Amino acid sequence: MTPLLLSAYTATTCLGRGLDATRSALRAGYSGLAPCAFETVQLDTWLGEVAHVDDEKLPVALAAYDCRNNRLTQMGLETDGFADRVREAIARYGKTRVGVFLGTSTAGILQTELAYRRRDPETSALPDDFHYRTTHNSFSLAEFTRDYFGLEGMAMAISTACSSSAKVFAAAARQLELGTIDAAIVGGVDTLCLTTLYGFASLQLTSTQPCRPYDAERNGISIGEGAAFALLERTDAPAAGSILLLGTGESSDAYHMSSPHPEGLGARLAMEAALRSAGLNTADIDYINLHGTSTPANDAAEGKAVAALFGATVPCSSTKGATGHTLGAAGAVEAIVCALAITDGFLPGSPGTQTLDPVIPVDYLKQGRAGTVRRALTNSFGFGGSNCSLILGVAA
Amino acid sequence: MNAKPLTAWIEGIGFLAPGLPDWPTARAVLRGEQAYENAPSVLPAPAILPPAERRRASRVVKLTLAVGLEAAAHAGSDVAQLATVFSASGADGHNCHALCEQLAGEDRQISPTRFHNSVHNAAAGYWGIATGAMAPCQVICAYDASFGAGLIDALGQVVLDRQTTLLIAYDSEYPEPLFAKRPVPDVAGVGLVFTPERSERSLACITVTPETTPADGLTDGALETLRTAIPAMRAFPLLRKLALGEGGTVCLDYLPPMQLRVAIQPC
Numbered sequence: 001m002t003p004l005l006l007s008a009y010t011a012t013t014c015l016g017r018g019l020d021a022t023r024s025a026l027r028a029g030y031s032g033l034a035p036c037a038f039e040t041v042q043l044d045t046w047l048g049e050v051a052h053v054d055d056e057k058l059p060v061a062l063a064a065y066d067c068r069n070n071r072l073t074q075m076g077l078e079t080d081g082f083a084d085r086v087r088e089a090i091a092r093y094g095k096t097r098v099g100v101f102l103g104t105s106t107a108g109i110l111q112t113e114l115a116y117r118r119r120d121p122e123t124s125a126l127p128d129d130f131h132y133r134t135t136h137n138s139f140s141l142a143e144f145t146r147d148y149f150g151l152e153g154m155a156m157a158i159s160t161a162c163s164s165s166a167k168v169f170a171a172a173a174r175q176l177e178l179g180t181i182d183a184a185i186v187g188g189v190d191t192l193c194l195t196t197l198y199g200f201a202s203l204q205l206t207s208t209q210p211c212r213p214y215d216a217e218r219n220g221i222s223i224g225e226g227a228a229f230a231l232l233e234r235t236d237a238p239a240a241g242s243i244l245l246l247g248t249g250e251s252s253d254a255y256h257m258s259s260p261h262p263e264g265l266g267a268r269l270a271m272e273a274a275l276r277s278a279g280l281n282t283a284d285i286d287y288i289n290l291h292g293t294s295t296p297a298n299d300a301a302e303g304k305a306v307a308a309l310f311g312a313t314v315p316c317s318s319t320k321g322a323t324g325h326t327l328g329a330a331g332a333v334e335a336i337v338c339a340l341a342i343t344d345g346f347l348p349g350s351p352g353t354q355t356l357d358p359v360i361p362v363d364y365l366k367q368g369r370a371g372t373v374r375r376a377l378t379n380s381f382g383f384g385g386s387n388c389s390l391i392l393g394v395a396a
Numbered sequence: 397m398n399a400k401p402l403t404a405w406i407e408g409i410g411f412l413a414p415g416l417p418d419w420p421t422a423r424a425v426l427r428g429e430q431a432y433e434n435a436p437s438v439l440p441a442p443a444i445l446p447p448a449e450r451r452r453a454s455r456v457v458k459l460t461l462a463v464g465l466e467a468a469a470h471a472g473s474d475v476a477q478l479a480t481v482f483s484a485s486g487a488d489g490h491n492c493h494a495l496c497e498q499l500a501g502e503d504r505q506i507s508p509t510r511f512h513n514s515v516h517n518a519a520a521g522y523w524g525i526a527t528g529a530m531a532p533c534q535v536i537c538a539y540d541a542s543f544g545a546g547l548i549d550a551l552g553q554v555v556l557d558r559q560t561t562l563l564i565a566y567d568s569e570y571p572e573p574l575f576a577k578r579p580v581p582d583v584a585g586v587g588l589v590f591t592p593e594r595s596e597r598s599l600a601c602i603t604v605t606p607e608t609t610p611a612d613g614l615t616d617g618a619l620e621t622l623r624t625a626i627p628a629m630r631a632f633p634l635l636r637k638l639a640l641g642e643g644g645t646v647c648l649d650y651l652p653p654m655q656l657r658v659a660i661q662p663c
Binding site: 042096105109112113116117119123124125126130131132133137138139142143146152153154155156157158159160161167170171174175177178179180194195198199200202203250251252253254255256257258265266269273382383384385386 | 485
């Protein structure tokens with residue numbers, strides 16, 4: 001693919017709001033995980049909850065969108081001056097020429113979970129103040145974002161579980177390359193809800209401790225939430241130091257709904273496709289941000305795929321010990337982590353990971369360290385066997 | 397820059413809607429050769445799944461397998477090689493209701509199967525398991541604009557990646573109380589196999605461009621009701637042209653004020 005410019009980007013997770021909070025937490029090896037104290041949830045697990053999400057007030061005209069997921073969407077958009085950069089792009093290109101491509105796994109389903117507690121005792125009807133379209137529906141965050149900026153062009157939500165907001169980069173890149181749009185708001189937003197917390201617990205995939213990606217004793221994920229966005233544009237002559245999207249790769253496991261292909265075959269196909277799309281070889285990659293959920297099966301399968309392609313030559317880490325697994329937001333959050341690794345010359349480590357799994361032969365970074373990163377690859381894999389790898393780089 | 401046209405050839409069509417169990421029936425009705433009779437959607441048992449999975453398969457899984465396999469068979473495509481774009485305005489409504497109901501009660505220990513079936517890409521995941529397709533699989537939601545969003549992404553993949561791509565746009569109903577908030581009446585879906593080049597199997601060539609005029613409707617009142625009640629059925633004006641083997645242009649509902657103009661040239 002032709003490289004695309006990330007002309008603005010931002011991330012908000014339990015590490016804090018925005019790029020500075022994220023980079024200082026990653027440098028310090030800090031984890032934002034804390035014991036679960038969300039809503040009425042009674043589970044022995046750790047969460048990456050974003051502070052002050054419910055303090056966010058939506059514009060009056062967009063009140064029907066009010067729910068935790070759109071509060072975090074707005075919070076993310078209004079961080080690092082991202083919304084201003086979007087408005088500048090709209091002024092440059094016009095409101096029909098800026099597309100919206102956002103990933104999520106559960107959007108605002110928490111709103112429905114809460115509304116079910118308030119069903120009419122006689123009729124079981126949901127309360128009048130519950131708005132399905134603008135909160136629960138998977139498109140709600142994309143439609144909110146489109147309306148927030150008064151856009152009139154294309155928009156879509158991509159919902160492939162935990163690969164959702166990696167795949168938005170690929171979908172937006174296609175439309176930019178075709179010239180159907182001139183800029184794209186890409187990103188992902190997922191917020192804590194009972195469906196995912198009790199759901200991952202039912203699959204025995206949540207840990208009772210902070211997650212420990214690639215650790216020999218890893219035993220499950222820590223669920224997080226987050227909002228991360230990038231503004232993608234075509235570029236003829238990017239300024240030196242600009243962050244570029246160089247390649248995207250997508251594949252399917254065709255294996256199982258909630259377990260990865262044991263040999264990591266789908267993961268390998270996605271990484272190979274991303275390298276092909278970028279016109280790069282494995283030797284060109286300086287850092288890999290792993291999916292690294294900290295479940296025994298995910299890390300084993302992904303580790304096999306990374307080892308088969310890259311050997312133990314490329315430093316890699318999962319940052320989910322810091323942020324938690326932000327599910328449908330993870331792809332975008334970790335693309336931004338790669339952008340920070342490139343601009344800062346710092347390879348993040350893996351808080352929580354103590355003893356590396358000896359059967360996974362990759363160059364795993366327990367501790368962060370300084371290092372030049374010109375090109376970084378990031379993996380995102382989801383339920384249903386949905387895989388996506390992205391490659392980011394820096395303009396010379 | 398000059399935009400590359402969103403152009404592709406259609407080689408196969410699959411269809412299922414209330415009263416219209418497959419594409420040959422829908423085609424005959426759209427051609428005016430057969431009267432439309434409203435009836436609940438009939439979902440065939442997916443023969444491609446092993447017997448145990450077949451019994452457990454949900455309505456959206458049966459629906460997507462039905463329209464996807466019909467379209468692929470019509471095109472003579474090897475399903476294991478097809479890239480896919482799934483686009484739906486919602487996921488499995490019955491499963492969603494069961495989860496929300498249980499999570500509103502005292503016992504929140506939900507079933508793991510219910511949980512993994514709750515993801516928007518559940519039907520796409522089962523498609524992959526059933527067909528063995530390891531090609532890229534996209535899963536989109538754009539509420540009432542889901543057909544248009546899926547069409548845009550599928551054509552993008554065909555034009556840029558030169559890859560034969562199957563679009564499966566589908567919807568299903570919620571039970572009450574969600575039904576009152578989102579009254580999709582029944583399951584329905586359409587499958588379209590798009591290729592980057594013309595072949596002897598090509599049925600028509602389509603080109604999609606943005607438009608702001610109102611969408612075309614259907615003169616048959618019952619079909620027009622389906623078009624507006626089930627998001628995937630926003631494809632009807634295009635399907636009518638394909639059924640008639642007519643060239644011309646139609647305008648499809650997308651995201652107001654943006655609509656999609658589809659130019660159709662039969663092969």
